[in-house]
Amino acid sequence: MEAGKLKQYVVNDLSKLSKIYIGEELDPLELIDLVPESLERARNLLERALGKKVEPYECDELCMTLGYKIAVIVAAVLKDKWLQNKLANFVAMEIAKSLNKDDLVSTITLLRKLGYDVTDLDEPLQVPIKVHRGVVLPEVYPVKIHLISYVKLAKRFLSDPHWKVVNKPLLNGFVYLKPDEIIRLAQEAVYSKVIQDVKEIGNLEVSDLPNRLREIVEELSSAIRKTVVKRKRVEESVKGLYPEALPPCIKSIYARALEGANLSHQERFTLATFLLNIGLDVDEVLEVFSRAPDFNEKIARYQIEHLAGLRGSRKKYSPPSCKTLVSWNLCPTKEECKANHPLSEYKRRLRARRKSDAQGNGSDIEGVSRMDGGTRER
Structure with missing residues (x-):
């Protein structure tokens, strides 16, 4: 094959x-x-x-x-x-x-060649999880990976409860994994290797x-x-967005989204909720995420509509506060900001831009969304 x-x-x-x-x-x-x-x-x-x-x-x-x-x-x-x-x-x-969950030799070999500390176990770790009709049913973990290697490979989705270290068997500095989990990490390892090959040139x-x-x-x-x-469907300036007024955290994620980077769950949540709350509609936000290497329009649209309050609980989500973004390591430099929330900082920067423009010293801000998501100024 x-x-x-x-x-x-x-x-x-x-x-x-x-x-x-x-x-x-x-x-x-x-x-x-x-x-x-x-x-x-x-x-x-x-x-x-x-x-x-x-x-x-x-x-x-x-x-x-x-x-x-x-x-x-x-x-x-x-x-x-x-x-x-x-x-x-x-x-x-x-x-x-191409990797087989029933035969992990190729997966282990690949990860080792790429420099990760992974071992397949002769006797898989078995962790009892429940008793059914008097029989103890265990979770079986046939592979262990060093904690440092695990964190490197799973860093994009460590915010997902399934991948958090505290929710994994951890013994003597090794995280124990199921077959589908080690294959998922191998996929991340290959992605990183290709990017590294490009950078080395x-x-x-x-x-x-x-x-x-x-x-x-x-x-x-x-x-x-x-x-x-x-195939590039996103312009550098999305209608209704004023990139120069973006706070550093959002500007960084937005730029990476346009480059087609594999954003983490936290980055995607932060960017999507921010764009929705400054007045972009679902289709405009979808356009920003359309460059993602794993983009699936049907899934992405559903997720964005959920965040916009159009599905599920009908609750419109707000982007995380600065404090939360710092804890997620998504704040590149808090010193530049004077507010405690990305939306407040964006609004402050817009006011400063408008004031400068009114004095004849700024650039055109046509197309900027109102903070309440209402009619765009012209």
């Missing part, structure tokens, strides 16, 4: 490819000339990451590995974080699909590449860039 092969390609270094597969070291251009179909593999991977409905391009192991590495180079050269996040999320999900410019490699990357980049531009 194509997805099943991906996991070994993520952990192989490009400089080692020819040595691993053909027994001698070749430079990247010689390797690409030897395996030209790797270019089609790279294009196919990037297109599928961006949602194009095409069949996976099948080829041998060296081709698949080299194709992944070329795709990463293209994503880095384009300097588009949305594309980079989409690629990372796609690769991670493809690998997660650095601020590479196409002009820095050797001629032949530059031609290859330019050709692939040109085709992918068209798809990226076509």
Whole structure:
């Protein structure tokens, strides 16, 4: 299965490819000339990451590995974080699909290669949870992971009660997990690895590449860039929002949302409730989140409508206070703010902008939402 092969390609270094597969070291251009179909593999991977409905391009192991590495180079050269996040999320999900809950050897091996302290247990930990008709029924945990590794991998969803350390078996510095949980963490590990691979390339410019490699990357980049531009549905300024007045906490999350970052549950809740409370409607908020690498419109719409008070208890949620955001480690710098709540700070900054604009020193604030969500000023 194509997805099943991906996991070994993520952990192989490009400089080692020819040595691993053909027994001698070749430079990247010689390797690409030897395996030209790797270019089609790279294009196919990037297109599928961006949602194009095409069949996976099948080829041998060296081709698949080299194709992944070329795709990463293209994503880095384009300097588009949305594309980079989409690629990372796609690769991670493809690998997660290939992992088997009934045989965790591949999952454990993958996590170890990526540097995480994980052990499969010969005798799984069994924790009694209830008695049914006189029989004690246990929860079974066949894997343990060091607490530090666990926190690194689960950091995006540690606010979820299911993933909180206090709700997990913890013995001698190790967290014990069920099969589906360790596979979920492996998905996070692969996502982080792809992003790391992109970052390690650095601020590479196409002009820095050797001629032949530059031609290859330019050709692939040109085709992918068209798809990226076509699929970016969110403008830098959302109607009804004045980005320059955003408090630092919201500005940071908002910028990452537009980049297609995998936001944590806390970040998504904070941003969605803030945008709803400054007057954006459900569709406008949905547009902001549409860049998320795991975006599902049906699920996202339901969640946003729930926060807006249109479903469930009909209660409209407010964004967290500054104190809560500090406790969630989502406050980049409290020193810049004079209020104790993001909404109050946004309102204060809007007033300052309007005053400055009235004096002829500010920028146009047309389209800013009223704090009560009413008619936008023109």
